[in-house]
Amino acid sequence: MATMAGDTILEIRNLKKSFGAYQALKGVSLSVQQGEFIALVGPSGCGKTTLLKHIAGFEEPDSGTLAIGGQPMLGVPAAARPTSMVFQKLALFPHMTVADNIGFPLKLRKVDPATIATRVEEMIELMQLKREYLTRYPRQLSGGEQQRVALARSMISEPKLLLLDEPLSALDVKLKKVLQAELKRLHRSVGVTFVHVTHDLEEAIMLADRICVMRSGEILQVGGPNDIYYRPADSFVAGFIGDTNLLHVDVKGGAVSAPGLSAADPHVPAPYVAPGLGDGPALLMVRPELITPLGAGERADFILDVTITEIFCKGGTVQFRSSLANGAPLIFELPGASTQPANIGDSVRLGFPKRDIYLFRERAAA
Structure with a gap:
């Protein structure tokens, strides 16, 4: 488990969002500490991905507040937020080499090529990828290797928050277990705050410092895996987790x-x-x-x-x-x-x- 500094990195207060008559978020409040690994879980349509998109800046709430590192984020576009997101479908650029994919966020920021090359090398080492992969294209890599490239790309800009939208859901069981261990190692080694959406309850219990259980646009319980598993807030949480x-x-x-x-x-x-x-x-x-x-x-x-x-x-x-x-x-x-x-x-x-x-x-x- 990462060492927590005790500072609040993400503060969400009474966040509400409706799509027409459908209430996706019903006054959600959540505090996340620096260096924490928190998992958002719940049934389909519970609001966990909508909440993640609000943190990333892809959605704006109808009301409520959201701050990262003490700075209000409402109205701040996704590209200007200190966040990075790993999507379920990875979204690697097929026409770019691995090196170009990983370095792309820094290129957008007009960082000099020498610094980008150095940072790409650091990311390759951190993700335990072979150097010869740098000149390959995503299609030439396995699913697990592509996953590591996506993680490297998301980490290269040193975000305050790494947002993970079910990035392991499409992998086979054996590979998923390997990459779950890699995520845990990565979190421990870099100390970045992870917010992870997953349908895999075993994955949430295995990886997260705290689990946030959602249903129908509301948070039912937030707590450590042991608390959620053995001291659930109600019968829904009890039956949902294992x-x-x-x-x-x-x-x-x-x-x-x-x-x-x-x-x-x-x-x-x-x-x-x-x-x-x-x-x-x-x-x-x-x-x-x-x-x-x-x-x-x-x-x-x-x-x-x-x-x-x-x-x-x-x-x-x-x-x-x-x-x-x-x-x-x-x-x-x-x-x-x-x-x-x-x-x-x-x-x-x-x-x-x-x-x-x-x-x-x-x-x-x-």
């Missing part, structure tokens, strides 16, 4: 109860309860990897009896889908092994500790 289990429970005096759920002490400590949650219906969240099958005589803070309905081998892990007595689904995952601990149709007793749950109120659908 597989999870949401059990309908009743809360009374800090204790939870539900059909089929047994507990020696049903009281849940405050750290595992969403702020402001009182008595009444609630959701108990527990992630699949935190649930453990119990042997004869074994105990746990919470216990459920389920029937296995489906099994999926995922290589390093095995996912078991099951149902409770009332038909509600429940997923649990175990480390992969040469022998399978349960089969379809088996009845299994499962347990999980209080420290691995989170209670919150269900959010109404948008």
